[in-house]
Amino acid sequence: xxxxxxxxxxxxxxxxxxxxxxxxxxxxxxxxxxxxxxxxxxxxxxxxxxxxxxxxxxxxxxxxxxxxxxxxxxxxxxxxxxxxxxxxxxxxxxxxxxxxxxxxxxxxxxxxxxxxxxxxxxxxxxxxxxxxxxxxxxxxxxxxxxxxxxxxxxxxxxxxxxxxxxxxxxxxxxxxxxxxxxxxxxxxxxxxxxxxxxxxxxxxxxxxxxxxxxxxxxxxxxxxxxxxxxxxxxxxxxxxxxxxxxxxxxxxxxxxxxxxxxxxxxxxxxxxxxxxxxxxxxxxxxxxxxx
Numbered sequence: 001x002x003x004x005x006x007x008x009x010x011x012x013x014x015x016x017x018x019x020x021x022x023x024x025x026x027x028x029x030x031x032x033x034x035x036x037x038x039x040x041x042x043x044x045x046x047x048x049x050x051x052x053x054x055x056x057x058x059x060x061x062x063x064x065x066x067x068x069x070x071x072x073x074x075x076x077x078x079x080x081x082x083x084x085x086x087x088x089x090x091x092x093x094x095x096x097x098x099x100x101x102x103x104x105x106x107x108x109x110x111x112x113x114x115x116x117x118x119x120x121x122x123x124x125x126x127x128x129x130x131x132x133x134x135x136x137x138x139x140x141x142x143x144x145x146x147x148x149x150x151x152x153x154x155x156x157x158x159x160x161x162x163x164x165x166x167x168x169x170x171x172x173x174x175x176x177x178x179x180x181x182x183x184x185x186x187x188x189x190x191x192x193x194x195x196x197x198x199x200x201x202x203x204x205x206x207x208x209x210x211x212x213x214x215x216x217x218x219x220x221x222x223x224x225x226x227x228x229x230x231x232x233x234x235x236x237x238x239x240x241x242x243x244x245x246x247x248x249x250x251x252x253x254x255x256x257x258x259x260x261x262x263x264x265x266x267x268x269x270x271x272x273x274x275x276x277x278x279x280x281x282x283x284x285x286x287x288x289x290x291x
Contacts (some may be wrong), residue, residue, distance in 0.1 A: 019071045020230040021239065030059040031067045032231055039227040040243050042126075050076035113245075117255045120245035127242040128260060136222050136238050137267035140165060143194040143220075147185070149175040149210060150198035157198055157224070157254060157261055164265045169279040177205050186210070191218030198257065199225045200244070203232060211236065224257050 020027075020035055027035065037057050038045045045053055050064035053076075068079035140146055146165055150158030162174045175185055189195075195214045197204060204210075211234040214221045221236040223229055229241030240260055244252045269276045 021232070021235040023070050024231050024233045024235065026070065027067075027231065028063075030057075030063045031070070033057045034059060034064060034067050035231060036227055039230060039241075046080055048080075050080075113253075116245035117253065120243060120256050121259060124242050124256060124259065128240050132238070132240060133260075133263050133267050134271075136240065137264050138271050139194055139220060139222065139238070140196065140264070141168070141170070141268050141271045143170065144192035145171045145173065145189075145194075147173050147175050147189065147193065147195045147219075148197070149195060149204055151177050151204050153200060153254060154198035154204070154257075157257060158196075160258075161196060161261055161265075165268070167280060167283055168268065168276050175210075179206065182206055182210075186213055189213065189217050189219050193217075193219040195219055195221045197221070197223055197236070199223060199229065199232060200252070200257075201226075201228070207232070208234060224260055226252075226257070 020039075034053065034057050037053065044056075048056075050068075051061045054061045054064045065076045068074075068076040071079065073079040148158045148162050158174060162172050165172045173185055176182055193214075195210065197207070197210065199207065211221055213219075215234070220238070222238045223232060223236035223240065225232070225239070225241045227241060227243040229239050232239075242256050242260065244254070244256045
């Protein structure tokens with residue numbers, strides 16, 4: 001969303017994700033449901049009315065208008081016009097691609113899953129752009145230490161990122177979910193450190209405290225999440241949020257966030273190409289010695 005949805009209010013230009021993140025603590029449960037729908041289906045919100053959006057979510061029409069005003073618009077009409085101008089005009093290619101793969105998908109579990117993943121992957125750049133990936137990669141490579149926090153479904157991604165950045169020679173710690181253990185690991189966190197965390201259906205245990213400690217000590221925070229990332233409070237310094245494939249209320253895979261992680265790893269390697277290649281070569285030599 002940050003890659004393409006830029007809205008102007010007066011002289012201040014701000015992305016929708018930024019607007020939502022700024023208002024996240026003040027949003028009501030009904031407004032949060034509306035936000036999730038807008039983030040997941042911006043085109044439908046751009047083409048529909050406040051009443052249609054409200055009915056789809058199961059809230060009162062006034063809630064949609066109130067949300068638009070909280071985000072800095074005069075009303076839902078101006079919010080919808082901004083969505084329409086910025087989204088529909090720039091995403092005809094994605095729409096054509098979606099129609100093409102829809103007509104050629106076999107009616108099988110594997111085929112349906114592949115279709116869902118392809119559609120979700122095809123939309124990544126609507127929400128995350130190359131500059132965001134490069135900025136996060138540079139931040140991680142320049143960090144004194146990297147703290148990675150992700151459990152549940154996100155644990156496989158957190159372990160992958162720990163391993164990848166250790167191969168680059170970085171000092172990486174995999175944070176534990178146990179409150180006491182987490183407190184011990186964060187005892188020495190400070191300026192120059194970076195916290196990389198994951199949140200999908202809900203924030204990981206201790207998320208708010210983790211963000212607060214990082215801010216108090218001067219450490220930077222990065223969050224990789226699904227569509228609910230904009231609702232996180234406190235918000236991270238850097239948010240990479242893109243919808244996953246599948247039904248939000250049922251089975252969802254990690255293909256989209258894993259792709260984001262791999263893009264960060266590749267971009268990180270490119271920030272210091274010669275140095276990272278030396279580290280990897282040295283790693284190969286050490287593996288041979290230990291084996």
